[in-house]
Amino acid sequence: MSKTSTRPQTKQQRRQDRRQDQKRQQAAKATGKNRRMIIGIISALILVALVVTISIFLRQGTATGTGAGTIASDNPAYPSIDGIPCQSHEVLDYHVHAHLTIYVNGKNFPLPTNLGIASDQSCFYWLHTHDSTGVIHIEAPSEQSFTLNTFFQEWSTRFPQMTYPTELDSTSGWQVYVDGKPYTGDFHSITLVAHKLITLAYNSPGIKPDTTYAWQGL
Numbered sequence: 396m397s398k399t400s401t402r403p404q405t406k407q408q409r410r411q412d413r414r415q416d417q418k419r420q421q422a423a424k425a426t427g428k429n430r431r432m433i434i435g436i437i438s439a440l441i442l443v444a445l446v447v448t449i450s451i452f453l454r455q456g457t458a459t460g461t462g463a464g465t466i467a468s469d470n471p472a473y474p475s476i477d478g479i480p481c482q483s484h485e486v487l488d489y490h491v492h493a494h495l496t497i498y499v500n501g502k503n504f505p506l507p508t509n510l511g512i513a514s515d516q517s518c519f520y521w522l523h524t525h526d527s528t529g530v531i532h533i534e535a536p537s538e539q540s541f542t543l544n545t546f547f548q549e550w551s552t553r554f555p556q557m558t559y560p561t562e563l564d565s566t567s568g569w570q571v572y573v574d575g576k577p578y579t580g581d582f583h584s585i586t587l588v589a590h591k592l593i594t595l596a597y598n599s600p601g602i603k604p605d606t607t608y609a610w611q612g613l
Contacts, residue, residue, distance in 0.1 A: 477545040498597065500599065508526050521535045569595055572605070
């Protein structure tokens with residue numbers, strides 16, 4: 396029966412084995428480092444995407460006039476309309492004014508006083524009036540796009556006690572002017588921006604559209 400004999404390694408072989416072990420350890424460390432780097436990059440990208448998504452969601456939550464989001468009203472008796480809440484205080488971060496004149500059957504139809512304001516003054520919609528001059532106050536937490544349609548929805552659904560001319564629900568029979576010039580599109584989509592003059596005339600030939608208004612600092 397033969398015996399298997401093992402010859403002792405030489406110093407050179409031991410050095411080669413140690414170098415190979417070191418290379419394997421370095422390769423393993425490099426692989427682990429690369430894996431951690433890749434995981435870190437992916438985590439950072441996920442975090443950025445999450446921040447962007449939250450930012451978009453928050454912007455949509457405060458967007459108005461488009462139905463993009465809804466903020467709860469402070470007074471449940473006056474729920475949000477087209478994304479606009481009725482809040483317990485006037486929000487003046489974005490504060491501009493537009494003017495609306497309405498004629499129905501040849502007669503001026505003034506905007507109601509305090510349209511958009513709760514009867515007990517407990518809350519204010521971002522679109523409201525303070526008097527019957529035709530000035531619409533646009534007061535919001537940021538610059539946003541509002542339309543006549545939103546204002547009319549607010550008037551007809553939240554303040555039915557303030558006589559609403561049902562002719563406004565139709566697009567026919569109206570002559571429309573913006574800053575004194577004829578407007579041919581759907582007047583419900585007219586945006587409310589600073590110092591815009593809007594004249595709506597239903598079955599009222601010969602009326603003169605507004606071309607100027609004494610804003611008196613508004």
